[in-house]
Amino acid sequence: MARPKNQAERRIQLIAAATRAVLEHGSTGARLADIAQNAGLTSASVLYYYPDIRELFTAVFERGSAEYCLRRERYVAEAATAAEALGACVRSGVPRPGVTEETSRLLYELAPIVLRNEAAAARNNTFIARQAALYEKVLRDGQESGDFRLAGPAETLARGFVALEDGYGMDVLTGAAPADEVEQALLLHARVMTGTSGIR
Known part of the structure; x- marks a missing residue:
């Protein structure tokens, strides 16, 4: 050939x-x-x-996760305040019809590859760390500005947000919970973890 x-x-x-x-x-x-x-x-x-077809699926995961994170980071960067940034961070992680839902579904569908392929698992770790870093920056910025009174270390809270999103995201994609309900639950969590009612 x-x-x-x-x-x-x-x-x-x-x-x-x-x-x-x-x-x-x-x-x-x-x-x-x-x-x-x-x-x-x-x-x-x-x-x-x-x-090895798993190598191709790993490349799919790498591209999908990078695009997903970049879209979130751009959305959060448009916020003017820490509260707006955290709200944007939350909303950008809820699977809604369109590109967000499609990319979320793609990444969930690739979970079997992540569990059985070392390279894919490494990409997944990078994906999680990048999302957590976004949350952590927003939380630290709010803490430094005096807008947030964090309920724990920013690093721990950030990772918790990502874990909650993962679980709730599956609920949305399987029809167990509507996106609006999940978004409100995550925003409530954000208000509790930051001690502020201004996150919408």
């Missing part, structure tokens, strides 16, 4: 194709043939670039 002139472009194409396959079938149901069909290639062509 001839080597394509732009391998980076082909890998991007395959990551996009695998993303669609995972969203349609889940990481355990997506087949090599599904990915190849989405990419308009043969299965052999897919394997040329990703001999």
Whole structure:
């Protein structure tokens, strides 16, 4: 098989194709043939670039998690006060119809890969740490400005926010709880953990 002139472009194409396959079938149901069909290639062509399909799924997770975090960080950066920033941080983590829900679903669907692949697990750790760092910065900024009276260390509270989001996010995606209800629960938690009623 001839080597394509732009391998980076082909890998991007395959990551996009695998993303669609995972969203349609889940990481355990997506087949090599599904990915190849989405990419308009043969299965052999897919394997040329990703001999281990788990490596391709790991690349899907890495891109999806990076885009998810970048979108959150941009949203939070637009806030004018610490309270607004924490509210924005909370809202940006609730799966709602559109890009947020799609990316959240993709990352949840890839959980089996994260649990069984060392490289994917490392990407997941980076993903969690990046989200926690965003929360921690917002919490520390609010504490330093005098707007927040934190109920515990900022680092611990930040990681707790991410853990709560993970659980509540699954509730939204499975239909166990509506997004509005989850958002209000997380905002209440934010108000309690910061000692301020100004987080909306």
